[in-house]
Every structure is written in structure tokens, then in C-alpha cells.
Amino acid sequence: MLGAVFVIGLIAMLGVVYVATARDLTARSDRILHATAQRLLQVPADQLPDRIRYELRRDRAGFNYLSLVAADGTLVVGNVRLLHPLPPGHPVDAESRSRGPFRLVALRTREGETLLVGRDISLLRDLRHTILETLTVSGLLTLLCVAAAAIGFSRAPLRRVRALQRASREIAAGDFSVRMPIAGRHDELDQFATTVNATVEEVGRVVAQVKGATDAIAHDLRTPLTRVRATLNALHHRPHDATEVAAGIRQATADLDLVLERFAALLRISELEAGRRRAGFRSVDLGKLVAQVAELYEPLAEDRAITLSLATRSWSVEGDDKLLFEALSNLLDNAIKFGRPGGRVEIALIEDERGDAIEVRDDGPGIPPEERDAVLRRFHRGQGVQEIAGSGLGLSVVVAILHLHGLRLDLSDAQPGLCVRISLPRRE
């Protein structure tokens, strides 16, 4: 379509150039004819035949045509004769059998004779032909070049589209390490590929996370379930006395409770991560909430001879107070559980150069830097804490709750002990 428009345009343009050039050449030739004729008309009538003879003699190349025709049509002098009468003043093309094409104009003299002035135009014709040929050849060359360029240009994007198709097929087949090729031209295809790559990256991350979580779930649910199965199997196949049976059932029930607890926590995390609860967000006074959590846990701290200190100030966020209470409870519970008996635990709402934050600090063994990321993952339990009860999902629930509120959680060294910091992510 575009090609056809281009070809028509090109032909039209070359045509216009040719016609304009040809007209211009003819017009120049006609001006010379008129000038010559006017010059001859100035010559007195009695001298005109001699002047014509003189002019014809001087024209050795035989380039000019000159004649004087009497009113009765007889040739007075000259080398051209009219077969048909010519309208005076309008140059016309004519053809001589022996000398080729020429252009001729007829003018009337004051004496009623006709002066014929002509010029050979074979050179002009040749020039017109040359121009036509040049234009045609250059037109064809342009067409060829444009066609070649068009094919080249359309094949490059086609190649890129094919490469994109290949990549998308590989991604669809489940390989999330594949990325759409980016040519670096910042065009629409590049923008498209960049968007798709970002999506693939996110999907890949989620899939990896789900797989990690699934593996962890499989492991951590399978372990107690296998124990339950073994206990029930033993009860079924071997004779036992009543106390053994009761102990076995108690053990199996406890294991199943652990499974259910983990299951419930996982469901809660997925519910939180789905983010549906944001609809019910209201302004929550974190200062008040922190005080309530501290009040709830104060007896537990006292029981472990831990000094629980509280520092609050005003900080309100949009959120769900029950969920935030749960997250803070979990953190304080951990601090008291994993802190040093007889030590200190501090929950404080602070404002420092990094902004508003809630910090929960203990002076227990802390978490080694290399393990800090891992404890935020599902089911992870720190080294040497196996004897302390818990599903291992507590911090994952906390992270999910904070994530829902757009808050972040950072673990750092409280020297000694652990410092857990809840804050708004910095606005870059």
C-alpha cells in the first residue's frame, strides 16, 4: 500500500519535473525565435530579402530557417516553405524531411508579406530525451533502493518479533529465567519487552517463593503427619496396655494440633497477602496500641524476671488495629521468649533521623547477620531454639501483616541482643 503510494508519487514528481523542464526549454527556444523575428521586422522592407540571404549564408551549420513569402504565397527568398498557412505569432513544431525537427513562427510584415523564422530543435529534442532517460533511470534506481531498504527495514523488526515470540514460548513453557530480547532502541518493541520482562521477573519470584513455601510446608507438615501415622500404626499392630494407648493418642493429637496450627497460620498468611483486609483500614494510634501490648505482656516478662520498659509517643497510621496488635504481640512475645532471663526488653515508639519507627529490643543472644533473612521466611526456626514452642510461622505472619500496612521490618544487632524495627519505607 505504502509502496504503491510511493511509486505513484515518484512517477508524478518525475513527470512534473520532465514537463516543466521541456516547457522551459521550448519557451527559451520560442523567445529566441521571437527575438530574431522582431530583429528582422525592424529591417526596411526593401533590404529584407538581402538581409535574409545574408543571414542564411552566415548560418553555415544550417541551424536556422528563414523565408519571406509574398502575400500571394510565392516564396520571395528563403529555405522554408509552408504547406499549410500558419496563424501568425504562434510558434509550432515542424519536421523537415532532410534536416529533422525544427520550430517555426510566422509573422506578418507591414507590407503584407509573411516572415517565417525557424530554428532547428533536434538538439532540444535530444536534450529532452536525455532528461527523460535520466529521470526514468534515476526514478527506477530510487524505486529499487527504496524497495531494498523497505525489505531490509521490515525484516529487522520481523526478526525481533520472531525473537520475542521465541522467548515468550519458552516463558510459557515455564522457564522464568528467559528474558525478552531488548534491542536498545527505546522503541515500542523495546518498551513492550521491558514490561513483559518485569512481569516475568515478578511471576518468577512469586513462583520461586511459592515453591519454596510449598517445599517447606511439605516438609514441616509431613514430619508431624508421619509421626502421627507411625504412632497410630504402632497402636493398631502391637498389643498395648491402656496407659500406652492413651499416651499414643495424646501424642498423635498433639502432632495433629501442630499440623493444624501451621495450617491455620499459612491460611492467615495467604489471606493477609491477598490484601483484602485493607478495605477496613482506619486510623490507628500506634502509641496507644504499643502501650496495650506492653500491658498484656508485662506479667509474662515479670515471670521471666525480665524488665519490660515502654516508651511511647504519638504516631498514627492507617490500618487494622487487631492485626497490628497481633504483629506487635508476636514481636514482644519473641523478645521475651528468646531474650535473656533476668535481662531487659524494650518496646519503644521513636523518631530518629530515619523517621518514625517502633523498636523492640532485647539483650538475649540475638540473631547472627547471616541468619536474619532466613528467620523472616516461613517455618524457619533459629539455631538452638528447637526447645521453645512455636510453629515457626510467627515472624512470617508478622511480616505479612506489616507488608499489608506498607510497613517494613528490619532486624539489627542491639549489642547485645536483637533489635526489631518497624518503619515506613523511605520515600526516595
Place this chain on the structure above:
Amino acid sequence: MAAILVIEDDDATAAAIIAELERHGHDASRAADGDTGLDLATREAFDAITLDRMLPGLDGLTLVARLRERHITIPVLMLSALSDVDERIAGLRAGGDDYLTKPFDFAEMAMRVEVLLRRREQAEAVVLRGGGIECDLVRRTVKVDGEPTRLLHMEFRLLEFLMRNQGEVMTRRIIFERVWGYYFDPGANLISVHIARLRKKIDRPGRPSPIQTVKGEGYLFEG
């Protein structure tokens, strides 16, 4: 003995619920679908209902809403496999009195039914008495052996809840739900330290504490 209607489509679960309620000395009847359940609840006098959230025919939410529309105020314990907090809120908003997520501990289910039955009996109670303790719900004062004892706000609520459910074992989870109003697991020790604090204030030397610990289950107020 109370008459309890069990609306549950799963046979095994229904049988287990009925067995547990009968073990607690109640008389349990069963409806296997929503329409039968609504019909029975409307025609016969029950003291409480356990209601499955997902039922063939009329679903649990609609059923409880219909009951409330007809001004039938029988306490309803909703049982559901949907653990979503929004589902719990929906269940309570439709008119359920309590909400328990499947799979549940049958003893806890029975305990929650007891709580509902008692709440109905004691709705108008002004003073709770037992174990030498007098708990005035209007003045919010406590007397131990006739001697005024100062309790903190949450301590008072904890004592009130245990006394309202005298003779019944209450798990730490239901205590946390009913006294503090939170629906997450507070961990093994939190409730026990609060109970220990309360005991320090209401126990008197020379006689056993009215609040007994039932190992592995929960706490029991014995008057």
C-alpha cells in the same frame, strides 16, 4: 441438660458433635441440611444450635439470618471450614453468637456451647458468686471472703469470664478471645501468667485456689 440442634451435613462430623454434646449431658438432635434445620429450629424449642456454614440447600449464613428475622434468639455456634477473618465477621454479623473454624477440637466446641448456654442464663446476673468470691458486675467490685479486693480492669474481666463459666474448663484461646477480644494464638504462657496474677489477688491461704489449672486443656473456676 439442654436441647441442642446440630445442623451438619457431614455424617461423621455430626456423629462426633452429637457424641461430644451427649458426653456433656445434653440432648442433641440433628438436621442434615439447611431447610430441615430451619424448619426444626422454628418448630421446636432448642437451647442452642451448632450450625455448619456450608450446607446443601439453605446455607448457614442465610439460615441464621432467617432465624433472627423471625425473632428466634437461640444462641448459634457457627462451624466453618472458612477461616478467613472476613468470614468470621460475616458469620457474627448474620446473627451467629460464636464462630469456630474447622477442623476443631470437639471438647472446645462443647465448651463454646456451654459458654453460650450460660450467657443466656446469666444475661441478667448482677452479682456472680463462688469460691468465696463475690463479683459485682454493676459496681465492678470484687470481695474475697467479704473483704474488698482491688483488681485491674483486665483482671476483673478475666475473673468475670471464668466465674460466668463456673465448673467448665476454658482453654487459653477462648479466654484470650472472650476477655481480650483477639483471635490469634497468644502462645502457651501469656494467659497462664495473667491467671497467676489474678490468683495472687484472690487466693487465700488455707484453701485451694478457686481457679484450677487443667493441664494441657485450660482453666476451671470451681465455686
